[in-house]
Every structure is written in structure tokens, then in C-alpha cells.
Amino acid sequence: MKKITIDAVTRIEGHAKITIQLDDSGNVAGTQLHITQVRGFEKFTEGRPYYEMPSITARICGICPVSHLLASSKACDAIMSVRIPDTAAVLREVLHCGQFVQSHALSFFHLSSPDLLLGMDSDPARRNVLGVLEKFPDIARDGIALRKFGQQVIEGLAKERIHPSWTVPGGVNAPLDPAVRDRILAGIPDAKATLRRTLKFFKGVLDQFKEEVEFFGNAPSMYAGLVDGAGKLQHYEGGIRFKDADGKIVADHIAARDYRNFIGEATLPTSYLKAPYYKPVGFPDGVYRVGPLARLNVARSCGTPQADAEFNEFHQRLGKIVPSSFHYHYARLIEALYGAERMEVLLNDPVALGKQIRAHAGVNNLEGVGMIEAPRGILIHHYKVNEEGAITWANLIVATGHNNLAINRSIDQVARHYVDGKHLKEGMLNRCSAIVRAYDPCFSCSTHASGQVPLRIQLLAPEGAVLDELRSQ
Amino acid sequence: MKKVDSERCTRNRGGCEHNGGPLFIVHSSMSTEVRTLIVGYGNPLRSDDGFGWHAGRMLAQALAGQDAEVMTCHQLTPELAESLSQCGRAVFIDADVEGEPGAIHRRSIVPEVPPSSAFTHTCNPSGLLASAQHLYGHHPVSMAITVSAQSFEFGDTLSPAVSAALPEVVDQVCQWVRLKEPNSSRVESTSPRGNPSFVDV
Numbered sequence: 001m002k003k004i005t006i007d008a009v010t011r012i013e014g015h016a017k018i019t020i021q022l023d024d025s026g027n028v029a030g031t032q033l034h035i036t037q038v039r040g041f042e043k044f045t046e047g048r049p050y051y052e053m054p055s056i057t058a059r060i061c062g063i064c065p066v067s068h069l070l071a072s073s074k075a076c077d078a079i080m081s082v083r084i085p086d087t088a089a090v091l092r093e094v095l096h097c098g099q100f101v102q103s104h105a106l107s108f109f110h111l112s113s114p115d116l117l118l119g120m121d122s123d124p125a126r127r128n129v130l131g132v133l134e135k136f137p138d139i140a141r142d143g144i145a146l147r148k149f150g151q152q153v154i155e156g157l158a159k160e161r162i163h164p165s166w167t168v169p170g171g172v173n174a175p176l177d178p179a180v181r182d183r184i185l186a187g188i189p190d191a192k193a194t195l196r197r198t199l200k201f202f203k204g205v206l207d208q209f210k211e212e213v214e215f216f217g218n219a220p221s222m223y224a225g226l227v228d229g230a231g232k233l234q235h236y237e238g239g240i241r242f243k244d245a246d247g248k249i250v251a252d253h254i255a256a257r258d259y260r261n262f263i264g265e266a267t268l269p270t271s272y273l274k275a276p277y278y279k280p281v282g283f284p285d286g287v288y289r290v291g292p293l294a295r296l297n298v299a300r301s302c303g304t305p306q307a308d309a310e311f312n313e314f315h316q317r318l319g320k321i322v323p324s325s326f327h328y329h330y331a332r333l334i335e336a337l338y339g340a341e342r343m344e345v346l347l348n349d350p351v352a353l354g355k356q357i358r359a360h361a362g363v364n365n366l367e368g369v370g371m372i373e374a375p376r377g378i379l380i381h382h383y384k385v386n387e388e389g390a391i392t393w394a395n396l397i398v399a400t401g402h403n404n405l406a407i408n409r410s411i412d413q414v415a416r417h418y419v420d421g422k423h424l425k426e427g428m429l430n431r432c433s434a435i436v437r438a439y440d441p442c443f444s445c446s447t448h449a450s451g452q453v454p455l456r457i458q459l460l461a462p463e464g465a466v467l468d469e470l471r472s473q
Numbered sequence: 474m475k476k477v478d479s480e481r482c483t484r485n486r487g488g489c490e491h492n493g494g495p496l497f498i499v500h501s502s503m504s505t506e507v508r509t510l511i512v513g514y515g516n517p518l519r520s521d522d523g524f525g526w527h528a529g530r531m532l533a534q535a536l537a538g539q540d541a542e543v544m545t546c547h548q549l550t551p552e553l554a555e556s557l558s559q560c561g562r563a564v565f566i567d568a569d570v571e572g573e574p575g576a577i578h579r580r581s582i583v584p585e586v587p588p589s590s591a592f593t594h595t596c597n598p599s600g601l602l603a604s605a606q607h608l609y610g611h612h613p614v615s616m617a618i619t620v621s622a623q624s625f626e627f628g629d630t631l632s633p634a635v636s637a638a639l640p641e642v643v644d645q646v647c648q649w650v651r652l653k654e655p656n657s658s659r660v661e662s663t664s665p666r667g668n669p670s671f672v673d674v
Contacts, residue, residue, distance in 0.1 A: 062547070110551065129551055130551075130586065130587065130596075130600065130604070133551070133554075133604050133607060133608060134586070134607065137607060137608050140551075140608060141555075141608055141609075144551060144552050144554065144555055144608070145555075147552060148552050148555070151552075
């Protein structure tokens with residue numbers, strides 16, 4: 001048996017490698033995704049005051065610190081047992097919209113557009129964002145402008161683009177400057193126009209990727225995402241809705257505090273990334289997907305006019321349930337448009353300029369759970385504290401973790417379809433990476449322990465036979 | 474000096490953060506024709522790798538009232554191309570992994586398309602200039618000034634040798650910014666004990 005290793009998977013956040021096992025005929029016998037980092041935030045935050053958690057956990061990631069800030073702040077709100085002021089809730093959501101726009105722009109334009117524009121089989125030396133800059137300068141300028149806009153929203157509100165400390169337990173620590181609001185509002189029309197232009201372009205090239213659509217994670221699974229009481233898309237509030245592969249709602253409006261009744265967490269022996277699963281079905285069959293595609297599959301609508309028009313077209317073209325993970329790209333663009341529109345609605349609400357921005361309280365609960373939709377999917381922060389407010393236990397379930405099982409299955413599908421071990425071409429392996437990129441994983445975010453950290457050491461003979469093996473107990 | 478306005482700051486993944494070290498705008502207007510853009514970059518939590526941040530803070534003060542902008546970030550990313558296209562000159566300040574600790578190296582930067590980049594979160598100065606020219610039709614006259622590092626261990630302070638180079642770097646950048654017609658066409662290297670040597674290119 002031979003093994004192909006893709007190390008590292010490029011154009012993703014964090015580090016990962018893929019191994020592909022071939023049989024003697026050169027056919028794919030199996031695949032594995034390995035996440036090679038371990039973070040340890042749950043352990044080293046023990047003993048820290050709960051109100052430090054937003055700032056500490058924001059350091060998990062440089063791409064989506066806003067997500068961790070918000071989920072952590074909501075967990076702290078729960079520990080304080082406060083309802084934050086309306087202005088604070090609006091401002092947190094505006095911040096979140098800014099993050100969605102910049103993060104989705106990064107994924108589409110910087111990380112995945114080289115595959116989509118230059119071709120999966122194009123020269124790997126030029127198949128990157130610089131190659132896009134050269135050959136598609138208009139699209140590159142759009143990507144740069146859109147990401148910059150999202151970053152400016154974050155920095156305008158929070159004063160810092162990365163790791164801001166503006167979101168705090170109980171609300172936010174400064175009101176919105178009207179001048180900043182006006183500047184953001186002035187930028188929204190261009191952002192929306194850019195996204196509409198990009199959607200038009202993307203829909204125009206979709207037919208070039210029929211094979212990828214067919215084999216990129218195109219398999220039944222469940223879907224999970226946050227919705228409001230009416231079933232509309234939610235990024236900051238709402239409860240979890242689970243749908244099965246046929247689109248039937250199997251669980252709905254699950255509150256953050258109840259997540260453990262529905263989400264189980266397993267560990268895999270070959271990866272530091274834990275594998276959540278839908279508990280009523282069990283492991284490993286309870287695989288579900290989160291993120292843009294899943295959200296558009298579980299929601300009834302987006303709730304803003306332009307995004308809803310795209311949402312309706314998305315489902316008219318592709319079906320009530322869209323199973324192919326290739327369409328994460330399409331869904332991501334619709335969500336970015338929703339983010340820009342939602343931001344406009346929130347900023348035009350006079351509440352956004354209110355001065356009551358923070359609730360103050362001490363420890364009123366010894367446990368708190370915060371849950372939001374991060375750009376990549378549902379993010380859960382769960383803390384327990386003692387009466388002094390020191391963290392005694394923490395659990396994080398990060399979006400990419402929810403998708404772990406689905407990503408693994410998708411890689412397997414892509415590899416079995418494209419990889420020919422006897423006539424190996426770079427484009428075959430690029431597709432194995434491209435399916436990972438479709439999920440826009442953030443592996444640096446996602447490696448959080450569940451129980452014993454999995455560890456397996458194998459001693460291999462020169463021909464690959466396992467001579468000895470050591471596993472963590 | 475004005476404290477940062479976010480419109481002028483472009484950062485990257487990996488986490489560009491202020492980290493207590495704000496971005497600074499030292500010009501008095503928000504025009505798009507900022508004369509000089511100074512970019513200090515590196516990881517401020519990795520000792521000497523934060524040299525660009527330390528230099529940036531000092532330059533923000535030293536160039537108060539000048540038509541210049543100082544920004545700090547962890548890495549250079551494609552978004553910087555737009556900002557570069559809007560200025561007449563640019564200075565990139567970074568730590569260097571090679572050379573005697575504290576040695577100062579200065580070189581001109583010209584647009585050059587890099588051969589390949591599998592990891593797309595980061596760029597180099599010449600590639601950014603090429604992108605600025607290609608996408609926006611303009612690139613600034615640019616130089617890079619780097620200091621050989623002694624330590625990249627965890628920490629937010631500079632090693633003594635690298636710290637000692639700060640005043641000289643600030644002085645060199647200020648002089649260059651104030652030149653009416655900067656000569657960027659040579660490489661200069663200064664040993665930790667002075668005695669600059671110049672290499673024409």
C-alpha cells in the first residue's frame with residue numbers, strides 16, 4: 001500500500017495535512033485529514049477571572065477574533081445573568097456583520113478564487129492570489145476593497161481591527177461615534193454593489209464546475225444553523241435548528257444552554273480536531289454541516305431584500321436542500337451581501353447611537369454558555385466559574401470542529417473520484433485541498449480538547465508495516 | 474500628530490493588532506495623496522521581530538507635522554497595495570534574520586512579481602509594489618530598512634543590540650522622508666558600531 005501526503009494544505013487558515021492511502025492498483029483506499037496543532041485554551045484559562053475570557057479567547061485566532069469575543073462575551077453575560085442594553089446588542093451585531101463581510105471576502109477572493117478563476121489544474125506556482133491580481137485585476141480590486149471595508153467597520157467600532165477589546169461582559173465599552181456610523185453607512189452601497197457584481201460573475205461560471213459540484217462533498221448529511229423564531233437566518237442571536245438530509249426539521253430553537261443535549265463530542269485518533277456529532281443519531285452517523293451552506297439550508301429566508309432575492313434564486317436553481325459543499329462559495333457570497341444589508345438596517349436604527357451600552361453585575365450564575373454563528377459556523381463558548389468568578393472549566397466548540405466529519409467525508413469523495421495513483425497529477429491533489437477550502441476552515445481556531453488529547457505513535461517498517469503502536473489512554 | 478484613522482490602516486491575517494502600540498497618522502489631512510507611508514511589520518510578541526513596531530512608534534513622534542503616515546502590522550498582505558498606490562514614497566521596516574545583531578541594512582525596493590506564493594496571507598515589499606502598479610497604476614519610490622535580530626523568543630522588548638539601533642534607524646528614515654528627491658538606488662549597511670558602508674545597485 002502506498003500513501004500520498006499533502007502537507008501542508010495551502011490557502012486555509014491554520015495548518016492541516018491530508019493523507020491518501022492507495023491500494024496496489026493505485027486506487028484510493030482511504031483518506032484522512034490531520035490537524036496538527038493543539039491549543040489548550042480550555043486548560044490554561046482555568047483560574048482566570050471570567051471577565052478576562054473575551055480578551056484571552058480572542059487570541060485563539062487572528063482571522064475571527066470578533067467571533068470569539070462575541071461568543072465569550074455572551075457566555076459572560078450569562079454568568080452575570082444580565083440582559084445587555086439594546087444599544088450594546090445592536091453594536092455587537094454590527095461588529096459581527098463587519099466580520100462576516102471581511103472574512104467571507106478573504107475566503108472567496110484571497111483563498112478560493114485562484115482555483116475558480118485560474119483553474120484547478122493551472123500552474124500551481126501562479127495559482128494564488130498574486131496570479132489573480134495579474135490576470136483578473138478587476139476582481140482582485142473588488143476583493144481588496146470588500147475586505148478592507150469589513151475591516152474598517154471592525155476598526156471603526158472597536159478601534160482595533162484584530163483582537164479588539166471593545167466587546168466586554170455586559171455589553172461594549174464605548175458608544176458609537178456618529179461620524180463612524182456615517183462613514184460606515186457611506187461605504188455600504190459600494191460593498192453591496194461589489195457583492196452583487198461578484199454573485200453575478202460566480203453564477204455565470206458555475207456551469208464550468210459541474211464535475212466539482214457533483215463530487216465536492218456532495219453527499220447526504222444533516223445541517224445546523226441559528227434561526228430566529230420565524231426561521232430566518234441569524235448570526236448573533238437565535239437558537240440552533242437541525243435539519244436532516246431531506247430538509248426535515250429534526251430539532252429547533254435549541255438554546256445555547258441546552259447544546260449538550262443535542263451535540264456530542266468525539267475525538268479522532270489521527271487528529272487534534274475533535275468531532276462533534278448530532279447526539280440523538282450518535283457517532284459517527286450523526287454528521288452534520290455548519291457554515292454558510294448549512295445556514296442557507298436550514299433558514300426560511302435571510303430577512304433582507306437583496307440577500308433574499310439571491311437566497312430564493314439559490315434554492316430555485318439548486319433545490320430546497322443544497323447538498324454539494326462546492327456551493328459553500330455561492331452561499332458565502334449571499335451571506336456577505338446579507339451582512340452588508342443587515343449592517344445598514346442596524347446602523348439606521350437610532351438605538352445604535354444610544355449611550356447606555358453596558359450592564360454591570362457580578363457572578364450570578366456559576367455557569368454560562370455563549371453561542372453565535374461565526375462566519376464558518378456555530379461557535380459555542382461554555383464556562384463554569386466558582387463563586388469568586390474564577391474559571392474552573394471551559395469548553396469550546398468551534399465552527400470548523402462541527403464540520404470535521406463532513407470535511408473528512410468530502411475529502412474521501414474527492415480523492416476517490418479524482419486521484420489516480422498510477423497517473424498522479426497535481427490538479428488531482430489540488431482538488432483534495434480545494435474541497436477543504438470550500439468549507440473555509442479555520443484550523444488554528446478549531447483544535448480544542450475534548451477529554452484526553454488523542455495521540456497515536458506508530459513505528460513503521462521500511463515497507464510501511466506497523467511494528468508497534470502507542471496510544472494515549 | 475493625529476491618532477490613527479482606520480481608513481488609512483491596512484492589516485493582515487495572523488492578527489495585526491495594535492497591542493498597545495497604536496497606528497499613527499502624522500499628516501494633518503486625510504487626503505489620498507499621503508506623501509510617505511512607513512510600514513513597520515513583524516510580531517511584537519517575538520522580541521526583536523517587533524522592531525518595526527518600536528521604530529513605528531518613534532517615527533510617529535519624530536515625524537509629527539510631516540506629510541507622512543506610519544502603520545504597523547504583523548505581516549504584509551495584498552490589501553496594502555491600495556495604500557501604497559496612494560503615496561509618493563514608502564519605507565518598510567522589519568527585523569532581519571541574518572547578520573550581526575544590531576546591524577542596519579538599507580536597500581531600495583522596486584516592483585517585482587514574486588515567483589510563487591503558496592501561502593497567501595503574506596507578501597514581500599517588492600511584490601506589493603508590483604501589485605500596486607498593476608492594480609492601481611502607481612507605486613511609490615520605496616526602501617526597506619532592516620536590523621539584524623538577536624532574539625525571536627517570546628517577549629515584547631528588544632534585545633540591547635537591536636534596541637541600540639533604533640535611534641539610527643529613526644534618524645535615517647526621517648532624513649529620507651525629508652529629502653526632496655530621495656535617492657533610493659543604493660544598498661547601505663551599517664555595522665552595530667557605526668561605520669556605514671554603501672553599495673550602489
